[in-house]
Amino acid sequence: MDGIIQASLRGIDSHGIRLFPHYIQGFNKGRLNKNPKYHFKKTTSGTGIFDANHAPGHAAGIEAMSKAIELAENNGIAAISVCNSSHFGAAAYYGFKAAEKDMIGLSFTQATAHVLSYNGIQPFFGNNPICMVAPAEKEGPFCLDMATTITTFNKVEIYKESGKNLPNGWAVDNSGNETIDPKNVFSLLPIGGYKGFGLSMMVDILCALLSGSKYGPDTSPMFNNDMKEKRYLGHYFIAINIAAFVKPARFKKRMQEMIDRLRSEPKNDKNGHPVIVPGDPEKNYLEERIKFGIPVSKPFVNVLNQLFADYDLEDRI
Amino acid sequence: MDGIIQASLRGIDSHGIRLFPHYIQGFNKGRLNKNPKYHFKKTTSGTGIFDANHAPGHAAGIEAMSKAIELAENNGIAAISVCNSSHFGAAAYYGFKAAEKDMIGLSFTQATAHVLSYNGIQPFFGNNPICMVAPAEKEGPFCLDMATTITTFNKVEIYKESGKNLPNGWAVDNSGNETIDPKNVFSLLPIGGYKGFGLSMMVDILCALLSGSKYGPDTSPMFNNDMKEKRYLGHYFIAINIAAFVKPARFKKRMQEMIDRLRSEPKNDKNGHPVIVPGDPEKNYLEERIKFGIPVSKPFVNVLNQLFADYDLEDRI
DSSP: OHHHHHHHHTTOGGGSGGGHHHHHHHHHHTSSOSSOOOEEEEEETTEEEEEOTTOOHHHHHHHHHHHHHHHHHHHSEEEEEEEEEOOOOOTHHHHHHHHHTTEEEEEEEOOOEEEEOTTBSSEEEEOOOEEEEEOOSSSSOEEEEEOSBSSOHHHHHHHHHHTOOOOTTSEEOTTSOEEOOGGGOOEEOBTTTHHHHHHHHHHHIIIIITTTOOOGGGSOOSSSSOSOSOOOEEEEEEEEEGGGTSOHHHHHHHHHHHHHHHHTSOBOTTTOOOOOOTTHHHHHHHHHHHHHOOOOOHHHHHHHHHHHHHTTOSOOO | OHHHHHHHHTTOGGGSGGGHHHHHHHHHHTSSOSSOOOEEEEEETTEEEEEOTTOOHHHHHHHHHHHHHHHHHHHSEEEEEEEEEOOOOOTHHHHHHHHHTTEEEEEEEOOOEEEEOTTBSSEEEEOOOEEEEEOOSSSSOEEEEEOSBSSOHHHHHHHHHHTOOOOTTSEEOTTSOEEOOGGGOOEEOBTTTHHHHHHHHHHHIIIIITTTOOOGGGSOOSSSSOSOSOOOEEEEEEEEEGGGTSOHHHHHHHHHHHHHHHHTSOBOTTTOOOOOOTTHHHHHHHHHHHHHOOOOOHHHHHHHHHHHHHTTOSOOO
16 A cells, blocks of 8 residues: 555556556455465575465565565575565565665566567567665665666557657567557567567566566466456565665765766756656655645546445545 | 686677787786785675775676675575776676576676766766576576667777768767767767666666765776776675575576577567577577687787787797
8 A cells, every 4th residue: 555655656657546446456356365374484594485475566565575674684685586476566665665774675576578579579578677776865765666668558558549659669569560650559669679678587587487486478467357367476675785885874975975966967958857866756746746645637536436435435535 | 817708709709808908908007906915804694895906807706706606505695795896897707607506696887987867968877787697407597788878889989980870879979969970979878768877877876885986977987098097996796596586497497498488489570580588699609609719800819919929928829
């Protein structure tokens, strides 16, 4: 729940409260387990395996990252492999947990196969996110949370609805050839050709092969099924205890200095925007939405009110 | 030495024997230390800090990765932060060392600032590589070893020499605007806009901030100076012991299956090449060059023979 709301507050609407009805459906149809029994096994002083028992990925993920943080207290670095999980929302959520404890948090997950394979005509790997969060001295942490494609299917949908053509370089049709027609999109193009494709594979190795989960196109998709099917997703979490390498106060001071210097770099006048640090747009959203709330559309308010009624909850919005 | 030759055998000519004269100059002019005294301090059961004392990065790096492997034996995962190092060549070399021991190896290093900052007009971060190596059952390991830009300055040089224009999307001039004239290239464009830029920053956080090294544009450049200046580079190595998560034999079998499936994915007939896995081109080079040797130009043979003469070595090529 925290993770879903945090995503919306940070402006990551695709991974925020918009998905409440989706998760509720998951509980009702059987994909998600309302009463999961986690099974955690510490395998060495710095590692463990975590069976999420089909809990919502957010709940299981934050528990697994907490274990990583706990082990990294004494071991400097720790990693937890998660199996039998489901969609965990925005990867940043887990990294922030580590940053609170003066650690660097890395989080990875499998996702629905969408990324065009290098030289291929169809997707094999998912748009698997890579996320690192590191604390700074005077503001929220540095946060890089990125998928491995130029764009997302969400954005393609927006173009489809508006009847506009896509920019070049975003997507391909079912023959693997580039298309600017959003109705013909079959797979998404990875960043940097083989590089983005390779990053997706790297994440699937960590998330699927280390956890014994299905991989690539065998990964159960987030949508496109009846929500009964469990997803058996794998995640991978790493916590790096900064104190094992350098004094955390010094690290955070230098992290802040790096951020400040970047923002004061000369900007490209043609484009007019200042140089920004990964995570800056989300910091702006967070500041605004904590004050003014999360904007929701009228139809979505109705969806939420219906959900509240269904579950006999007092709150209305 | 091993690392340099391995790079050439794998077809990574930019990081191979071509650089022998560069490193020799480093020894002679003072950048590199012929008799380094490493200082290693184990800081927790899974981490350590390694002062390279200005040794060649290859020598210090492989020593540091060996420490990570040693600690990961019992801790499942381990990380070593390196300071006071220099150019370490191809990042893959260190990952292969981990894969030999049924571990996943990750290696990162700082590099000369070349990557255009997001919305900026000049580079701040280096083209910092991200590398992961993981063992497979029946062939050499999976190896992703990538920099964060679309192209490299080496390739720009080749276009400059041939008088050809660059493809779109590779590079910018000193106002931060895209250029196809190789003579005007000032910075390189990152893969996926803010994503490649963010990956460069992520690597600099691991390599510079955790090791207390200089970062971004303060990093001493590889070329452009008199070779007297020491580089004080930082690296970061992680070893993940597969056995802490899943049986290594099972992991390697599934890694092989993933590779085999990818290679048999339907190819794009328009382009004609089969789907390949990151590291495949290097595997082909390795097979060929182990049989037939490393091709060298006539002028480079003269350079090498001169070096052999200078150092009174028997071998000639």
